[in-house]
Amino acid sequence: MNAAVNPCLDIRSLSAVLPNGVRVLRSVSLSVQPGEVRALVGESGAGKTMIGKAVLGVLPPSVRIVEGDILLEGEDLGRLQPKARRTLMGARTALIPQDPLTALNPSRRIGPQMTDRLVRILGWSGQRADIRIRQLLDEVQIRDPDRVTKSYPHELSGGMRQRVLIAAAFAAEPRLIVADEPTTALDVTVQKQILRLIAQLQREHGTAILFVTHDLGVVAKISQKVSVLYAGKVVEEAETAALFASPQHPYTRALMAATPRYTNPFASLKPVDEAVLAGLASEIAAADQAWRRPHG
Amino acid sequence: MDDGRISRHGSGAKLWLAGGWLLLALLAALFAPLVAPQDPLAQDLMFERLPPFWMSGSEPGFWLGTDSLGRDLLSRLIFGARIAFVVAFAAALAACLVGSTLGLISGYFGGWADRIISRVVDVWMAFPPVLFAILLVAVLGTGLSSVIIAIAVIDWTRFCRVIRAETMGQARMDYVENARIAGYGRIGIMLREVLPNVVPSIVALLSLEMGIAVIVEAILSFVNLSISTDDPTWGGIIAEGRLSIHQAWWVLVFPLITLILTVLSFSQFGEGLKARFDPVLR
Ligand SMILES: Nc1ncnc2c1ncn2[C@@H]1O[C@H](COP(=O)(O)OP(=O)(O)OP(=O)(O)O)[C@@H](O)[C@H]1O
Numbered sequence: 001m002n003a004a005v006n007p008c009l010d011i012r013s014l015s016a017v018l019p020n021g022v023r024v025l026r027s028v029s030l031s032v033q034p035g036e037v038r039a040l041v042g043e044s045g046a047g048k049t050m051i052g053k054a055v056l057g058v059l060p061p062s063v064r065i066v067e068g069d070i071l072l073e074g075e076d077l078g079r080l081q082p083k084a085r086r087t088l089m090g091a092r093t094a095l096i097p098q099d100p101l102t103a104l105n106p107s108r109r110i111g112p113q114m115t116d117r118l119v120r121i122l123g124w125s126g127q128r129a130d131i132r133i134r135q136l137l138d139e140v141q142i143r144d145p146d147r148v149t150k151s152y153p154h155e156l157s158g159g160m161r162q163r164v165l166i167a168a169a170f171a172a173e174p175r176l177i178v179a180d181e182p183t184t185a186l187d188v189t190v191q192k193q194i195l196r197l198i199a200q201l202q203r204e205h206g207t208a209i210l211f212v213t214h215d216l217g218v219v220a221k222i223s224q225k226v227s228v229l230y231a232g233k234v235v236e237e238a239e240t241a242a243l244f245a246s247p248q249h250p251y252t253r254a255l256m257a258a259t260p261r262y263t264n265p266f267a268s269l270k271p272v273d274e275a276v277l278a279g280l281a282s283e284i285a286a287a288d289q290a291w292r293r294p295h296g
Numbered sequence: 297m298d299d300g301r302i303s304r305h306g307s308g309a310k311l312w313l314a315g316g317w318l319l320l321a322l323l324a325a326l327f328a329p330l331v332a333p334q335d336p337l338a339q340d341l342m343f344e345r346l347p348p349f350w351m352s353g354s355e356p357g358f359w360l361g362t363d364s365l366g367r368d369l370l371s372r373l374i375f376g377a378r379i380a381f382v383v384a385f386a387a388a389l390a391a392c393l394v395g396s397t398l399g400l401i402s403g404y405f406g407g408w409a410d411r412i413i414s415r416v417v418d419v420w421m422a423f424p425p426v427l428f429a430i431l432l433v434a435v436l437g438t439g440l441s442s443v444i445i446a447i448a449v450i451d452w453t454r455f456c457r458v459i460r461a462e463t464m465g466q467a468r469m470d471y472v473e474n475a476r477i478a479g480y481g482r483i484g485i486m487l488r489e490v491l492p493n494v495v496p497s498i499v500a501l502l503s504l505e506m507g508i509a510v511i512v513e514a515i516l517s518f519v520n521l522s523i524s525t526d527d528p529t530w531g532g533i534i535a536e537g538r539l540s541i542h543q544a545w546w547v548l549v550f551p552l553i554t555l556i557l558t559v560l561s562f563s564q565f566g567e568g569l570k571a572r573f574d575p576v577l578r
Pocket residue numbers: 018024042043044045046047048049050051060062063214
């Protein structure tokens with residue numbers, strides 16, 4: 001098969017369990033085409049971060065994958081040797097994290113933190129890496145790159161730190177970026193700028209993004225496709241426009257009803273409808289039953 | 297904001313005071329033959345129990361007085377500093393190297409390595425340290441190197457415990473996960489990403505440990521288990537001073553003050569350095 005027709009990321013019925021046997025991911029299938037933004041939306045604890053970590057190969061040791069494959073540009077990550085996998089992932093994927101403070105090493109200056117990866121993983125010369133980093137800092141609209149590269153993380157504002165991390169994520173021209181709620185830790189005025197920045201760089205670089213969020217407003221702004229996740233299960237998947245025009249699954253409809261700005265921004269926030277949740281619970285219980293039979 | 301500034305000034309002053317005393321003591325130790333006014337071993341029964349310079353009956357050239365054998369106290373303290381510093385540096389460095397390495401491995405890798413190392417530390421710490429030291433020196437024989445080995449063998453656990461805890465805290469941070477995503481290997485992450493964040497604690501502990509080594513050496517000298525009795529050591533001088541406390545209090549008091557100042561300076565110096573080193577506190 002020609003590599004060009006492979007999806008950038010292809011997750012095939014991925015299941016993961018905790019040591020106590022609870023399934024955190026339930027046969028999740030999801031794909032991201034090259035250059036596409038796929039939103040992954042769902043409430044807290046749905047397993048969004050877990051999917052991102054599984055893709056990037058940094059699941060916590062307690063979480064075990066029991067079923068399914070993850071393919072990056074047609075290559076099955078499960079079949080690679082750890083070393084080969086690491087180099088491949090280091091070159092082709094990147095993360096834009098939720099908390100820009102802890103994602104940067106507090107005792108190292110920004111500049112070396114950013115260039116290090118290009119030099120040590122991709123084998124660039126120090127000079128080339130420096131030039132590249134400056135170019136990216138310019139793209140994320142950092143006007144005083146000299147000061148920023150010489151700073152320690154805590155000397156920058158949250159917004160600046162997130163810009164730095166966005167620049168770092170795009171620097172190596174990865175094929176896929178996982179953005180895990182990249183604006184949640186920022187204050188509202190900065191959120192919009194950062195979101196716009198990610199969208200702009202994504203367009204210019206043609207990078208595929210798996211965009212994790214619990215905010216349907218963000219989904220509408222940034223993505224072409226959406227997967228709705230509930231309790232580790234993809235309950236609906238659609239083109240973004242189609243999802244907002246005619247949500248199919250009752251949970252998606254309930255989620256939309258619970259998000260005020262789509263119906264009436266002044267309405268008070270409603271919790272997701274109890275009846276819908278009860279329906280989902282039995283649906284998931286049935287799925288678990290069906291799953292346990294072949295898997296013991 | 298203001299509070300931060302005041303405390304930083306305070307720590308700066310402490311750093312300079314402590315550093316100043318340590319530098320003075322270190323220089324005196326290094327150049328002891330040049331700066332000591334008298335031969336520290338020369339006995340002179342004509343000059344026994346001379347008081348310090350400001351008291352009546354003192355003699356010029358014997359600034360802090362003499363002991364019951366007529367030996368110059370200041371010269372003995374200066375020469376005693378040599379042994380104190382050699383023991384402090386050598387023992388603390390050895391304890392630091394062993395303890396920090398094991399602590400880093402234990403905290404970063406976790407798993408069975410952590411279980412084994414932690415268990416050894418627990419067993420080790422069940423021994424009372426001073427008894428442990430006396431026992432070790434009794435087995436190894438007296439002498440400078442056995443004192444150093446004894447202190448290192450006992451106190452590596454202090455480094456191991458603290459550095460393990462700090463490393464575990466750092467290993468959970470997102471930047472470590474980020475480094476893994478970027479493709480770095482485990483050992484590379486431990487050395488390049490985690491280690492710089494625990495260095496301030498290592499430095500502070502190292503300085504503290506030097507002070508502790510000085511005390512332990514003094515205790516061993518005091519019970520006559522340290523270096524050969526001819527070389528003046530602070531602990532040895534204190535032991536002698538205790539015997540003549542009623543006739544010559546200075547033989548006890550001056551070495552005690554020297555010892556306490558040095559030990560305090562080491563711990564304050566370490567704290568101050570940590571604050572300087574730490575980019576977040578700075
Ligand atoms: N390290 C871990 N070990 C075991 N279970 C975990 C761990 N981290 C998360 N979980 C569990 O896995 C499930 C999915 O968590 P995850 O963090 O993926 O949710 P999320 O959708 O990202 O939520 P949020 O919006 O709050 O970030 C949750 O039930 C959570 O309790």
